[in-house]
Amino acid sequence: MDLIALRTLHDRQLRIAAAPEGPGSRVERDGLVVRTTGPAHAWNGVLWSGLGPADADAAIAAQIAHFRAAERSFEWKLYGHDGPADLPGRLLAAGFVPDERETVMVAEARTVAAPVPLPDGVTLAAVTDEEGVRKVADVQARAFGADSSESAQRMLDQLAAAPGTIVAVLALADGVPVSSARLDLTPGTDFAGLYGGGTLAEWRGRGLYRALVAHRARLAVDRGYRYLQVDARDTSRPILARLGFAELTTTTPYLYEF
Structure with missing residues (x-):
């Protein structure tokens, strides 16, 4: 690239x-x-x-x-x-x-779309309604230790107004949510965005993050997107690099509170 x-x-x-x-x-x-x-x-x-x-x-x-x-x-x-x-x-x-x-890391979607085996008893489920979004928000809050109510409301708004621009997925261990992630699809662009990849502490190190990246890459390819982009934390950057992502630039949020 x-x-x-x-x-x-x-x-x-x-x-x-x-x-x-x-x-x-x-x-x-x-x-x-x-x-x-x-x-x-x-x-x-x-x-x-x-x-x-x-x-x-x-x-x-x-x-x-x-x-x-x-x-x-x-x-x-x-x-x-x-x-x-x-x-x-x-x-x-x-x-x-x-x-x-x-x-900010990028990859050709096709290069990271090969399926990754899931642990025994784990399945992936698409999120299409409010109940699913609440489960995603719960996983995110527990995984990152932060309030996720605003991001949940944004997801609900997006699903209602433009359902084709967002795909959320849950990883379920015997039916219990243990990991979640989101794919943002911006019409008219070459990029699909990976966001919100979070896994409960007791389920880390079992390949769920890699599996959710590959799953979303396949969805992006199926919808005609060439590239994946992700704002990677230091914890996920090495994993993404091993999967074939390259560093594009950095991004830092500067916050102004009233």
């Missing part, structure tokens, strides 16, 4: 030309900034910026003013190749707080 060309394609399709993620959300371009604004439970923030040293501070102040007027705390999703080089320091000076940095 030509990673520089792929990074440019990723920026153009998923950031600059981003689509609203659900009902009530809108994507707006404000000069050299692309942002999304929506309901309180939706993701609110800056998706892309093409700033330089001369205009960065004014653009940052404009986004703070916009989201203050909308009464929304928000995130500036900063990528490692975004300019200017001192943008992280400018965001800190403006009052943003950085969260955990992740690595």
